Amino acid sequence: MEYEKRRDLILAGSGTAAGGRYNRVELSGSCKVAGDIECERLRVAGSATIDGRVKSAVLTVSGSSRFEGSLEAGELEVKGKAHIAEHATAKRLLISGLVHVGKQVSGEEIEVSGSLTVEENCAAETFKAKGSFRIGGLLNADLVDITLYHHSEAEEIGGEVIRVRRGKAFSFGRWLGAAYRHRLRAETIEGDEVMLEDTRAKMVRGNDVKIGPGCEIDRVEYNGSIEIDADAVVREHKKI
Amino acid sequence: MERELISKKELLERTGISYGQLYRWKRKKLIPEDWFIRKSTFTGQETFFPRERILERIHKILSMKDSHSLDELADQFSPNPAEIALSADEVLKRHIVSKTTLDYFYEQTGAMESFTFDKLLQVYVLEQILRTGAISLDEARIVLAALADHYDQLQGKSCELLFIRKFGLATCLFVTAPGEVYFEKDVKVAIRLPLARAIEELKEKINAT
Missing domain, CATH: 1.10.1660.10 (Multidrug-efflux Transporter Regulator; Chain: A; Domain 2)
Structure with missing residues (x-):
């Protein structure tokens, strides 16, 4: 693709533009784009609504944005707010702001330090979260690495290595006791290596399972080793 | 299913x-x-x-x-068809179908020089269903026509081809997964062919050389 021949689209202030193929797209101010966009870089700094599909090598949102169609990016960085009505696909997805996805998310690397809500499944090679997330379906990644600073939940979590740790920072919650602790909630967690802290799950399956402090698990099935912390509740565990 | x-x-x-x-x-x-x-x-x-x-x-x-x-x-x-075209010679050489099936296919559609994936699938399915011995040439024509008609709608879905019979009456249908079909007791299921698997086998044959 020859991006040199494409023109830039720069909207500042309030305006409306048609979709199309561009080189660089900058949307600041309050704007609306009607139609699909394909571009090399897209930056949303103000408040923008895009009524179509978006395909961009680099996409940055620092303002507030609404994408009515699906979104495909090489790198997607959201420091502000993004609402994506359809699927979101990105090689690298960095979220320090607030993201809501109406359907599925897939990528290679996902890092969440803000907040991510996905209505359906979320798949990646690595999923790292230090913020909060809510996933309506399956969270599927080779490596799931979660440090809990906020409440998080997923219907199911599956992968090779699943690590959930308690955030180290001082929090009033911990000081106030267990009831206020930030927790991860999931129906089922399955992985080859599962290490959990502060997790509430109905079923945990794995080869080597470590249930750390603050966990409450209904049933653990394992076929290698198991370790249960004194400060964890496991109602049932069984070697398969 | x-x-x-x-x-x-x-x-x-x-x-x-x-x-x-x-x-x-x-x-x-x-x-x-x-x-x-x-x-x-x-x-x-x-x-x-x-x-x-x-x-x-x-x-x-x-x-x-x-x-x-x-x-x-x-x-x-993937149930999505590959982008490819094979000549009639290659179709035979890669053992995708037999000469008999190909000739019969030509009778239906006219001779063809090159086969795109959808045509390959049609002729491959034809071979599969004739080989079961469960249906006649005339009945196979129904399947071919139905497959050609609905190919676009079936693309990318995993679905099953059913050929059923009742009191000498024969018809065929496609069921996309996930879904189940139940028949009344007089219905005989003559053929049940998962198309996704046929596609997969076909791709294997195409890529074989």
């Missing part, structure tokens, strides 16, 4: 694969989403798979994964 199921636990035990592999293959679409069947059991939610198909698929992946990348495998297993 599947008769026998296997639980995830048993699957991992029998094939020796790990959770990580299973989830990775699911993510890469080497195992179709609709093969993951959730059921409630006394220990809570469990996942089941169509037994025969998943075991076959896993063995195929295991035997090919060292020589092919996961993306290549995903292409091969």
